[in-house]
Amino acid sequence: MNEILEIVFGVIILFGALLSVLSAIGVLRLPDVYTRNHAASKSATLGVLSILLGAFLYFWVEEGYMNARLLLGIVFVFLTSPVAGHLISRAAYNSKVPLWDKSVQDDLKMKNQDEKAKAR
Amino acid sequence: MKTNDLILQTVTKITVFIIFAYSLTLFFAGHNSPGGGFVGGLITSAGIVLLLLAFDLKTITTILPFDFKKVAALGLLFAAGTGIGSFLFGVPFLTHSFGHFDLPIFGETELATAVLFDTGVYLVVVGVTMTIIQTIGEDDD
Numbered sequence: 001m002n003e004i005l006e007i008v009f010g011v012i013i014l015f016g017a018l019l020s021v022l023s024a025i026g027v028l029r030l031p032d033v034y035t036r037n038h039a040a041s042k043s044a045t046l047g048v049l050s051i052l053l054g055a056f057l058y059f060w061v062e063e064g065y066m067n068a069r070l071l072l073g074i075v076f077v078f079l080t081s082p083v084a085g086h087l088i089s090r091a092a093y094n095s096k097v098p099l100w101d102k103s104v105q106d107d108l109k110m111k112n113q114d115e116k117a118k119a120r
Numbered sequence: 121m122k123t124n125d126l127i128l129q130t131v132t133k134i135t136v137f138i139i140f141a142y143s144l145t146l147f148f149a150g151h152n153s154p155g156g157g158f159v160g161g162l163i164t165s166a167g168i169v170l171l172l173l174a175f176d177l178k179t180i181t182t183i184l185p186f187d188f189k190k191v192a193a194l195g196l197l198f199a200a201g202t203g204i205g206s207f208l209f210g211v212p213f214l215t216h217s218f219g220h221f222d223l224p225i226f227g228e229t230e231l232a233t234a235v236l237f238d239t240g241v242y243l244v245v246v247g248v249t250m251t252i253i254q255t256i257g258e259d260d261d
Contacts, residue, residue, distance in 0.1 A: 069142075076138055083131045
């Protein structure tokens with residue numbers, strides 16, 4: 001029974017590691033700041049969450065040790081990592097980092113121009 | 121430019137409590153597992169720095185109306201006091217002791233005077249880091 005559970009936890013941790021590799025490839029391959037940020041904040045978050053969950057389950061089942069810090073870490077990363085992505089993206093947009101040249105829509109552009117016209 | 125920090129401020133309001141709770145856990149866990157006054161104090165001040173990032177300095181000084189220089193001084197007083205307190209029992213400076221007590225909620229707990237020394241370290245770390253950060257942050261006006 002324990003061997004099966006060990007394999008399951010190993011699969012969870014490997015899944016997280018693969019997602020982290022995927023997000024690293026996304027950061028390398030994607031064309032501009034916003035798409036890279038999309039790759040980095042989403043798949044890396046889920047990757048870290050599954051690694052932490054796998055470690056938590058392993059120590060819970062194998063050693064009978066329930067580590068609340070790992071649960072707290074899961075909640076914390078789940079809360080803060082997307083917000084960090086949002087803030088980096090917004091800082092990039094506000095400092096006028098250009099979008100990918102094949103982007104078709106920029107809804108904030110009109111709003112920024114309106115504000116500029118009002119300020120004038 | 122008018123900024124809208126709603127997302128950052130809302131998440132800060134939730135995560136600050138997690139950070140403070142974690143720093144207290146580390147502070148009390150220091151005797152038997154990794155942690156202690158130094159890390160606990162650093163994490164507490166990291167939580168206050170997160171508050172300072174999300175809100176402005178004026179709001180935070182109203183919420184936490186401490187003079188952090190006095191906090192650091194109080195911490196030093198605690199640390200020196202536990203050292204001098206050992207003279208009362210006729211033992212060398214900074215001799216610590218511990219005992220087992222039956223507390224109402226926790227049951228039998230080991231209480232050590234080293235925790236008082238650690239409280240001193242904690243207060244000094246919080247006081248010094250927050251003094252550094254607040255003095256740098258105030259410079260622009």
